[in-house]
Amino acid sequence: MxxxxxxxxxxxxxxxxxxxxxxxxxxxxxxxxxxxxxxxxxxxxxxxxxxxxxxxxxxxxxxxxxxxxxxxxxxxxxxxxxxxxxxxxxxxxxxxxxxxxxxxxxxxxxxxxxxxxxxxxxxxxxxxxxxSQPDGGFTMPERRAPKTLLISGGSGITPVLSMLRTLVDERHPGEIVFLHYANTAEDVLYREELAKLAALHSGVKIVLAYTLAKSGADLHGFFSAKHLTKAAPWYRDAETYLCGPKPLMDSVRERFGDDGLSERLHTEEFTPPALKFDKADAEGQIRFAHSGKEFANSGKPLLEQAEDAGLNPEHGCRMGICFSCTKVKTSGCVRNAKSGALSEEENEEIQLCISVPVGDVEINA
CATH class of the missing domain: 2.40.30.10 (Translation factors)
Known part of the structure; x- marks a missing residue:
């Protein structure tokens, strides 16, 4: 019953x-x-x-x-x-x-x-x-790796700290190195908690690298091969998770690429991807109905074209994640710059930051 x-x-x-x-x-x-x-x-x-x-x-x-x-x-x-x-x-x-x-x-x-x-x-x-419900593929496999390297910079610490805390709660028996970059000690988020985690769990090692200060740092300066080998000598055998500012991420990617370890490096970022657009063959007119702005299609994403025309649409990540720039396309066709998929339906919601016009397009904005 x-x-x-x-x-x-x-x-x-x-x-x-x-x-x-x-x-x-x-x-x-x-x-x-x-x-x-x-x-x-x-x-x-x-x-x-x-x-x-x-x-x-x-x-x-x-x-x-x-x-x-x-x-x-x-x-x-x-x-x-x-x-x-x-x-x-x-x-x-x-x-x-x-x-x-x-x-x-x-x-x-x-x-x-x-x-x-x-x-x-x-x-x-x-x-x-x-x-919203959670999203994103920057996650660890259910079968945890015996060696895990977590690298972060600035506020990029949050997703990898979540991984560290999760592994600690699971009493993960493997080795974990947490390598974090900040300007100075005062800029390190969760500094006291990181020290406690290392003190309480023998498998956790915290390495702090300061780019502007030497005092109190385990490492000084920007990411380098020396930093990597000093922090985690076994990094070639580890699964590595990275989140931080673009210069840090580019340096780590280059190092792992040179070592043939790109498949072992997992990244999360909220900066625009490097997308290429066919501006030479762009055609058609773009119209933003509410503002009355109409201009020739330049081949750029609609968000950039709107900004070039003096409009200021709401936007956030510029890479199709946050959906802040979602607007209704009343007519026309656009191509998703990330997936290549075409959207031809009328009165369809699209994301301006990753939508490239294919011919005439009208936006209800």
Missing amino acids: TALVPRSRRKLASLAEALLTPHGMDRYLELVDPMLVRREIRGVVTGVERQTADTVTLTIRPSRAWRGFTAGQYVRVSVDINGVRRTRCYSPACSQHRRDGQLELTVKADPKGLVSRYLHENAEPGMVVNL
């Missing part, structure tokens, strides 16, 4: 949803409590910490629609700023096995970043944000 109760509740919920059309149940539930919504994912901020002058660490309790995440993945976080919903991607820094089910996000305030500055300046306990 008890097995029938959940099914009955689902039927009642579906009936209520139908009766409350067109707004749906969530629109009424959120008037009582935003965290009661059933279909959308919300998160309430339960803790705020500012580890460094330009970062904020948020502890967030997700609503019941949240399904959990895998270490290394990212989550789209949306906030309403001056009546406009803004979305950015952040990687949880906590273990995927965190017992209370809460998320920990550390956000670095970019001087030009609308969302990061907003969170840095305004986040407080009780604040409610919108969340």
Whole structure:
């Protein structure tokens, strides 16, 4: 008999949803409590910490629609700023096995970043944000490697710290080296926790490299082959996970490429990919309906063409991850610059940052 109760509740919920059309149940539930919504994912901020002058660490309790995440993945976080919903991607820094089910996000305030500055300046306990289900393939295999090298720089520490915390929670018996780059000791996020993890777990080694200061550093300067061999002499036999600023990632990729180890290097980045566009054969007219702007197709992605024309569409990552620049294409055809796929449907949502016009295109913006 008890097995029938959940099914009955689902039927009642579906009936209520139908009766409350067109707004749906969530629109009424959120008037009582935003965290009661059933279909959308919300998160309430339960803790705020500012580890460094330009970062904020948020502890967030997700609503019941949240399904959990895998270490290394990212989550789209949306906030309403001056009546406009803004979305950015952040990687949880906590273990995927965190017992209370809460998320920990550390956000670095970019001087030009609308969302990061907003969170840095305004986040407080009780604040409610919108969340997505997790995404991204920057994850460890279920069968953990006997040797793991984690390399990060700056705020890129968050996804690899999540991996470290996850491995520690699993009591992973293998060797783990965590190599992190920062300007000075004061710029190292989670510095005290990293020291405690190394002290409590014999298989964990923390190596801090400071690019501007020598005092207190295990290594000094930028990434090099010497740094790699000193931090993890066995790196050729390890699985390596890397996240950080582009110069660091380029240097590590080059080193691993020279060593024939590219397949053992796994990376995550939120910088635009190097895409090539056929500007010579571009044709057609581009029209942004609301602004009335119309111009010749240059062959660039629609976001860049809009900016060249003096428009300022909402955008975030510029690489098709955060969906901030999603707009409705009312007519025409575009090509996805990452996949090469064509989108020809009318009234279709597209991402301006990775959509290249093929002939005449009109955007409802």
